[in-house]
Amino acid sequence: MTKQRSRMISVRIKKGYDLNIAGRPSMETETAAPPARVAALPERIPFVRPKLRVKAGDRVKVGSVLFVDKRNPEIKFLSPGGGRIEKIDLGPRRVIREIVVVLDADETHEGFDTVSEAALDGIDRDELVRRLVDGGLWPLIRALPFRDIAGPKDVPPAVIVSIGNSQPFHPQPEIYLKDKADLFKFGLKAIRRLADGNVQVSISGSRPQLQTDLDGFITHRTIGRHPANDPGVLLYHTKKSAVENRTWFIDGQDLLLIAALLKTGRYPTERTVVVAGSRALEKKHLRTRLGAPLADLVKGDIRKGDSRLIAGGVLTGYSTEPETYLGFYETALALVPLGDAREFLAFVRPGINKPTYSRTFLSALSRADLEMNCNLHGGLRACIACGHCMDVCPVEILPQLTYKCILAGEVEESLEHGLLDCVECGLCSYVCPSKIELFDTLKTAKAAYYKEIS
């Protein structure tokens, strides 16, 4: 392997905010029991318009095509398990929610072409793209600013590989990269072919173990509060010209899947996820597989009705049910209290245990972890220009003003305000005392603009 020695660039991000939420996972890792069924959740993949390629009762192998994207039928999504399609769950307006596969005791795998490390240097770029597309892992590579699946025919200005998601309760890279440094480097080599060598590998903060294991391969170190290591944040703070706006990105753990696909010729399904949150009985890292049933992973009183199960992070994830499965992109599961009780005289309490960004509760004196629930903690009010949202925005958008642009229908002005730089971290909504849905408004406006131009 050619050793790439390069100086690591430190990027300091001044804004952002780390939630002091209780219920963090331990660094302990456990292998989850093998599931009886797995599923794909087309509904949870942003922008994709799924077109089914299987029907209930069909037999599939690990890696058989389940559905493709109508917008570009080249983009395939493969079966995370081998067995029989038990059911295809359609929601309202025939949204495809789940494609459930009952696993055979002895799963069979589709075969894909393997690439040796030596061959990777000389492989044709189009050929590599074709293998990733056919291997079902192309959707792991996404393009900024809209975070849709990258265009297989496009050449990106750069690719950012993000190691370490700082949103609460996400897998620690030290765990998923353990003993996999070589596989990771193999994956990097492949990604480098995609971007003409222009690949940035960023880690969050100080991670001595990784800095040793991946010595010379890490190009950027992001220092700062969440979401400092988000690819969009890194791009915002390093970009010099508008050409770079269409940079691609991939998560560190996902890069391992790509490497495994190319190396083994099998559709890889291994996933390290975190189960955490103050209501989860066991808060730790779990080695499981794509599409595993959530009920197998999360232990706790999930069905009692006073907790919420969140997939994909407490800030940006979606609320889900234990009866469903692990999505394609999600690696974090959190069980937090619902908090739907009416609290007596909440607004005059000293608030020693009330988490807040502001300095208006006694809890501001300490940074200790506090239990957070899903209560809004207040009613919707008009913006009072407190400025908290712009104090936390990691990409220096002025969220309250951008929000007003959007509400006034001024699309051009909102773009000028940097709407497309929004990394959809959700901090603006988190801190808003008026409980304005800034995050949702900005995200929706961004997606609407994307639909209009594509």
Next chain:
Amino acid sequence: MQVIKNIFNSQRAHFSAGGRFEKYYPFFEAMETIFFAPADTTAGGPHVRDSLDVKRYMTIVIAVLIPPLLFGIYNAGYQSRLAAGLSPDFTAVFSRGLWIVLPLVLVSYAVGFFWEILFAVKRKHAISEGLFVTAMLFPLTLPPTTPLWQAALGISFGIVIGKELFGGTGRNFLNPALTGRAFLFFAYPGNMSGDAVWTVISGAKDAVVDTFSGATPLALAALTENGSVAAALSKAGYSFARLFWGLYPDSIGASSALLCLVGAVILMVMGIANYRIIAGDVLGVLCTGFLLNLAASECSSPYLLLNPFYHLVMGGAAFGIAFMTTDPVSAPDMNSAKWIYGFMIGALTVLIRVFNPAFPEGIMLAILFMNLFAPLLDSIVVRLKLKKRVPNV
């Protein structure tokens, strides 16, 4: 607690959709949320939210206004009994003060709440807690002799013209409490300025003791023609210390610079008031005062030579700086604009006081004037900020 909960639960049906008083739901919501926080949970991401809400935000402002209110009550009673030649016995003074001030506060709240409910019902939004701050600030800026009907008129003007006409809370570009006061100031100057309005004199006029003079420090300062202003003030009994502590005739809540300072510090520590505005204000007052010192010549008014710190403790400057300039809605949003906004308010206050004989006090007009410029300052700063972004379209 359960009793209160039951009361609300039993009435909820009437105010909910389909109920008899459906229209008045904002009233129900305002009453209920005083006792119980809403049970609403997040509909989507972010699933967890900060514990701070506007209710607490505004409650903290009201809480720091309580000391100036209490002191204002005492001071109004004290000045009134002093003028009448009665003993400054604490209970008597305080009850006298209550008799003067409480009706003004109650009228302000009742009338303000009426307008807020009317607009909330009409526009179908929740009652904003900002009202409770406005209705508290307004009476504190009035002379104790203000007739109740004028207070009602003033708060009405402030809420309706100063706020609701422009879309309600969050959209007002003027400070509503000051808008109301400015209305009274120009509509009824006889009741809002001069030497007679700052002390309630009850009973027969001849009961007034001979030594009583109603002149405020600001009026004295403006009228001083020979000698130093500080000497003239101290001759009238207004030493710097007394001006700082606040026991002298002035607007109800504004006289004590000490309590305004305490309030400002609490608000800044809690992050409710922006320190940039307050620092800008103070710098503006001091720099302008100091420049006037330098510019003064022999033939100019001795007011120019006044130690600039006097401007901070006299009249309503401290109150305006602590509680009026820091209203986030009528101030600029951008941090750098806040410095300019504050500085200009401070500078204008001193300039109006010193150079405009028609207005002994300048802070009200300075704040309202800079309220008008806040959007322009924001616009300039935002433009500069956006220029620095790498375009992304």
